[in-house]
Amino acid sequence: MTRLSEIYPPDRVVLREVGLRDGLQMVQRYPSTAAKAEWLRRERAAGVRHFEIGSFLPAKAMPQFADVRDISDICRSLNVHSAALALNDRGATDAVQTPVGEIVTVVSSTEEHSQANARRTREEAIALVGKTVELARGSETSPLVQVGIAMAFGCSIAGKVDPDDVVRIAAACSEAGVDMIGLADTVGFAGPDQVQDLVERVKNELGDVALSIHLHDTRGMGIANASAALDAGIRVIDGSLAGLGGCPFAPGATGNVVFEDLVYLCERKGFATGIDLEKLMSVREVAASEMPDEQLFGALSRAGAPRHINWRAR
Amino acid sequence: MTRLSEIYPPDRVVLREVGLRDGLQMVQRYPSTAAKAEWLRRERAAGVRHFEIGSFLPAKAMPQFADVRDISDICRSLNVHSAALALNDRGATDAVQTPVGEIVTVVSSTEEHSQANARRTREEAIALVGKTVELARGSETSPLVQVGIAMAFGCSIAGKVDPDDVVRIAAACSEAGVDMIGLADTVGFAGPDQVQDLVERVKNELGDVALSIHLHDTRGMGIANASAALDAGIRVIDGSLAGLGGCPFAPGATGNVVFEDLVYLCERKGFATGIDLEKLMSVREVAASEMPDEQLFGALSRAGAPRHINWRAR
Numbered sequence: 001m002t003r004l005s006e007i008y009p010p011d012r013v014v015l016r017e018v019g020l021r022d023g024l025q026m027v028q029r030y031p032s033t034a035a036k037a038e039w040l041r042r043e044r045a046a047g048v049r050h051f052e053i054g055s056f057l058p059a060k061a062m063p064q065f066a067d068v069r070d071i072s073d074i075c076r077s078l079n080v081h082s083a084a085l086a087l088n089d090r091g092a093t094d095a096v097q098t099p100v101g102e103i104v105t106v107v108s109s110t111e112e113h114s115q116a117n118a119r120r121t122r123e124e125a126i127a128l129v130g131k132t133v134e135l136a137r138g139s140e141t142s143p144l145v146q147v148g149i150a151m152a153f154g155c156s157i158a159g160k161v162d163p164d165d166v167v168r169i170a171a172a173c174s175e176a177g178v179d180m181i182g183l184a185d186t187v188g189f190a191g192p193d194q195v196q197d198l199v200e201r202v203k204n205e206l207g208d209v210a211l212s213i214h215l216h217d218t219r220g221m222g223i224a225n226a227s228a229a230l231d232a233g234i235r236v237i238d239g240s241l242a243g244l245g246g247c248p249f250a251p252g253a254t255g256n257v258v259f260e261d262l263v264y265l266c267e268r269k270g271f272a273t274g275i276d277l278e279k280l281m282s283v284r285e286v287a288a289s290e291m292p293d294e295q296l297f298g299a300l301s302r303a304g305a306p307r308h309i310n311w312r313a314r
Numbered sequence: 315m316t317r318l319s320e321i322y323p324p325d326r327v328v329l330r331e332v333g334l335r336d337g338l339q340m341v342q343r344y345p346s347t348a349a350k351a352e353w354l355r356r357e358r359a360a361g362v363r364h365f366e367i368g369s370f371l372p373a374k375a376m377p378q379f380a381d382v383r384d385i386s387d388i389c390r391s392l393n394v395h396s397a398a399l400a401l402n403d404r405g406a407t408d409a410v411q412t413p414v415g416e417i418v419t420v421v422s423s424t425e426e427h428s429q430a431n432a433r434r435t436r437e438e439a440i441a442l443v444g445k446t447v448e449l450a451r452g453s454e455t456s457p458l459v460q461v462g463i464a465m466a467f468g469c470s471i472a473g474k475v476d477p478d479d480v481v482r483i484a485a486a487c488s489e490a491g492v493d494m495i496g497l498a499d500t501v502g503f504a505g506p507d508q509v510q511d512l513v514e515r516v517k518n519e520l521g522d523v524a525l526s527i528h529l530h531d532t533r534g535m536g537i538a539n540a541s542a543a544l545d546a547g548i549r550v551i552d553g554s555l556a557g558l559g560g561c562p563f564a565p566g567a568t569g570n571v572v573f574e575d576l577v578y579l580c581e582r583k584g585f586a587t588g589i590d591l592e593k594l595m596s597v598r599e600v601a602a603s604e605m606p607d608e609q610l611f612g613a614l615s616r617a618g619a620p621r622h623i624n625w626r627a628r
Binding site (some may be wrong): 227303 | 468472507508532537538542561579612616617622625
């Protein structure tokens with residue numbers, strides 16, 4: 001069994017809770033380290049085992065992620081898988097000095113977004129992915145490396161994204177040695193047929209590369225897109241507790257696809273998640289008390305799971 | 315061309331806005347007749363052509379539908395298709411004395427819900443459907459007759475619903491001569507795979523009967539279920555403006571699937587709806603000012619349609 005298939009068993013669905021990373025990306029007020037620990041501990045007790053926990057960046061730029069090292073330590077002690085962003089050499093170098101289990105790098109689908117977001121070309125970003133892989137492989141902790149392909153379904157700057165560009169970037173990153181490729185609908189442009197088409201296209205071109213999907217619910221398509229991704233064979237899906245993580249281009253819009261609703265979707269589709277929905281929903285209390293200004297989203301938290309049917313099956 | 319295919323062209327998607335019926339089912343305060351007229355007029359200007367407008371019931375029982383005759387007149391003058399519920403002989407008799415274009419009858423999937431909701435057996439309900447068809451056929455206005463099969467995906471009383479029961483009811487109603495059969499997820503139990511399975515099952519058993527689907531977003535699956543229904547060949551879908559229409563079994567829960575988001579879904583999937591989303595969303599003003607206590611739902615109204623991509627295509 002490879003390290004990858006140990007962490008992401010290919011025969012089941014893995015849901016990654018990204019609230020402590022993407023969910024905090026735009027907030028002014030954020031949870032204390034102790035509250036993040038409580039968040040992780042309680043989600044672990046609910047059955048969640050995969051988390052994105054922050055970003056290796058100068059604390060000045062993103063103070064909400066200043067404790068990413070501590071959080072990776074907490075994840076190790078909780079025996080859960082932790083992933084964190086590293087967007088440059090320095091971030092990756094920092095990351096391998098922590099027990100973080102996965103480094104997430106990013107390449108934008110479009111040249112315009114790559115320049116605006118990271119001040120580098122897509123080719124430079126791909127080269128950086130290769131260096132991160134080398135660094136990870138040569139480190140003692142040997143974290144997995146994932147590349148997230150941002151704006152894979154539409155770009156807030158360039159508009160339409162050519163699926164061929166996404167496939168080309170995915171192929172280059174695969175050649176560079178990444179363990180997993182994430183298709184990211186960064187600002188919620190995707191529709192379900194588009195998700196199915198792009199996943200099938202990438203799979204056709206790249207064979208059995210490990211794929212994940214990162215969805216935003218900006219335009220209400222998040223759950224439908226997740227359903228389409230599952231239908232297309234995706235087994236690793238990101239979501240954030242209470243749908244935290246707004247959209248910088250749509251003030252007031254919903255954020256990431258709601259993790260709780262994602263659990264329900266998977267179970268309704270016959271995929272066992274191992275997650276206790278009631279316990280999971282109770283963790284919203286932590287988010288609510290630490291970030292009282294943030295709107296919490298989600299349908300299950302309003303309606304509750306059905307009491308009359310066995311919803312953990314089709 | 316039959317009357318049915320004139321009203322519901324089989325080669326395109328028809329979205330029916332049920333806010334003035336299901337959306338008002340549980341409200342204490344409801345729009346005036348003038349406001350309903352404005353609602354219809356503005357939605358018509360946005361491109362909506364199919365409405366559910368109320369229920370033929372004693373005004374004492376449901377005062378929000380006391381003006382259903384006037385509303386059916388307004389629909390005629392606007393040249394839009396109007397449907398309204400008639401749940402007994404008297405309702406159907408009243409309905410054919412108005413210009414309402416379609417009578418909607420209801421049969422529950424489960425004996426328990428049939429008794430609790432309508433104080434009759436399912437067999438009695440099916441017999442009533444037959445009488446309604448006869449009455450409609452023999453009337454001057456000759457409205458279409460649809461049967462909505464309530465709780466088709468799960469029942470708030472009996473729990474699990476046997477798909478065979480739904481198929482059997484659908485077959486009996488088809489034999490009784492209904493023009494269309496609606497599969498209703500009355501309180502939002504369905505998941506996308508279940509939708510696809512049931513639609514395929516009904517189609518396999520009944521051949522090319524006209525089918526519609528009525529979805530609630532109680533547990534956030536509404537858009538995913540609509541997408542699955544479209545994938546399974548359904549071309550007539552109900553939704554309500556701003557997702558009006560709560561769930562009596564889940565206070566605070568979302569109601570019908572949000573009409574605006576449904577328009578977006580269809581367009582993203584390549585189905586032209588003929589509906590102007592901006593104009594449609596502006597009609598929320600009418601609902602907001604007439605029913606200030608009701609929560610309005612919807613993702614498109616928060617985020618807006620994408621400005622950077624041509625979202626009216628895959």
